[in-house]
Amino acid sequence: MKSIVCYAAILFCGALSTTSWAQKDPQTLSINVDLVNVLFTVADRNGRFITSLEKDDFKVLEEDRPQTISNFSNETNLPLSIAMVFDTSASIQARLKFEQEAASEFFYTTLRRGTDKALVVTFDRSVALAQDYTDNAELLTRAVGGARAGGGTAMFDAVYQAMIRKLVDQKGRHVAVIISDGDDNSSDKNIDEVIEMAQKTDTVIYAVSTNSPELFGSDSDRGNKYLKRLSDETGGRLFTPTKIDDLTKSFVEIGKELRSQYTLGYRSTNTKRDGTYRKIRITAANKQLKVRARDGYFAPRQ
Numbered sequence: 001m002k003s004i005v006c007y008a009a010i011l012f013c014g015a016l017s018t019t020s021w022a023q024k025d026p027q028t029l030s031i032n033v034d035l036v037n038v039l040f041t042v043a044d045r046n047g048r049f050i051t052s053l054e055k056d057d058f059k060v061l062e063e064d065r066p067q068t069i070s071n072f073s074n075e076t077n078l079p080l081s082i083a084m085v086f087d088t089s090a091s092i093q094a095r096l097k098f099e100q101e102a103a104s105e106f107f108y109t110t111l112r113r114g115t116d117k118a119l120v121v122t123f124d125r126s127v128a129l130a131q132d133y134t135d136n137a138e139l140l141t142r143a144v145g146g147a148r149a150g151g152g153t154a155m156f157d158a159v160y161q162a163m164i165r166k167l168v169d170q171k172g173r174h175v176a177v178i179i180s181d182g183d184d185n186s187s188d189k190n191i192d193e194v195i196e197m198a199q200k201t202d203t204v205i206y207a208v209s210t211n212s213p214e215l216f217g218s219d220s221d222r223g224n225k226y227l228k229r230l231s232d233e234t235g236g237r238l239f240t241p242t243k244i245d246d247l248t249k250s251f252v253e254i255g256k257e258l259r260s261q262y263t264l265g266y267r268s269t270n271t272k273r274d275g276t277y278r279k280i281r282i283t284a285a286n287k288q289l290k291v292r293a294r295d296g297y298f299a300p301r302q
Contacts, residue, residue, distance in 0.1 A: 035267060036268055036280075037071070037202060037264070037265045038282065039075065039204055039235055039262070039263050040291055041235075041260055041261050042290070042291050045288060057285050057286070058264065060264060060281070061282075061283070064279075065270075067266040067268065071266075073263055074262055075261040078172040080116040080258060081118075081166075082119070082175045082177060083119055083159075083167055084121065086103065086122045086130070086147060087181065088123065088124050088147045089149065089151055089153040089180075090149055090150050090151055098244060099144075102179075102248050102250070103144045103179060106177070106254065107140045110254070114135060118133070120144055122147050123155060123157070124149070124150060125186045130143040130147065131143030152185050153180070153185050155182060155187065155226075156184050156187035159176055159194050159230070160194050162176055163176065163194075163198060163201045168201045173261070175205075176198070178208065179208045182209060182211070182225075184226060191230065195230065198233075199234065199298060203234060204236045205231050207228070208250045209224050233295050273300045278299055280297065
């Protein structure tokens with residue numbers, strides 16, 4: 001199977017706190033481009049996930065042209081590689097304790113020991129690896145609990161670095177979970193670069209917004225728009241809790257969804273290697289069901 005090598009120049013912002021992160025130099029990123037893989041979920045009108053469907057229950061279109069599904073599976077048992085991207089900027093100082101508690105519950109309820117693993121990336125104006133990959137929820141909770149708020153918000157840099165430094169080489173599903181108000185003001189990377197890298201590394205982004213006048217007395221429309229676009233265009237989901245219980249429920253919902261996914265693969269009928277963005281649409285034969293997946297992918301370049 002052929003692959004294309006995409007040279008990624010990585011620009012760092014600020015100090016990096018752990019040796020394993022800091023010593024890993026920028027390197028080539030090898031991405032399979034012959035087979036287009038798409039993770040997706042299916043829900044009924046009541047929002048309940050449907051996990052018992054087969055390949056023939058779906059059609060996939062690329063730029064409105066039918067494609068032949070070659071690979072299909074229910075993804076409930078694949079290992080998870082999760083990057084928790086945790087905002088520690090000054091703007092979230094008043095809500096830090098609630099975020100820490102909810103993130104802790106997520107680790108304890110979602111990770112399967114010996115199968116899944118997660119890491120914690122914290123960010124303000126700079127980005128730091130607070131805890132490298134582990135399946136130990138206690139270590140992850142300790143890393144989140146040790147976070148202190150202050151400084152600007154380099155969210156785009158943090159997500160980008162987590163994907164290209166840590167997620168890209170992992171087997172199974174690649175997941176980034178952002179906890180932030182989303183109001184980036186310090187990144188070198190922009191949102192388009194982050195979304196493109198998520199699509200190239202098959203990373204699904206979930207976001208839990210801390211913009212809530214009811215819960216925290218803050219409301220950033222720009223931040224929520226950023227978070228929604230990151231999640232929508234990668235096949236993830238944005239959660240906007242309005243009370244403390246909702247914050248915890250958001251993480252529970254992410255855990256459920258990660259156990260309710262399908263994946264399909266196809267070889268595009270468009271064999272041009274022109275670097276263009278190609279829209280994908282997956283539909284279910286049962287029109288009462290809603291399919292959620294990433295919007296598309298970037299074709300390889302010659």
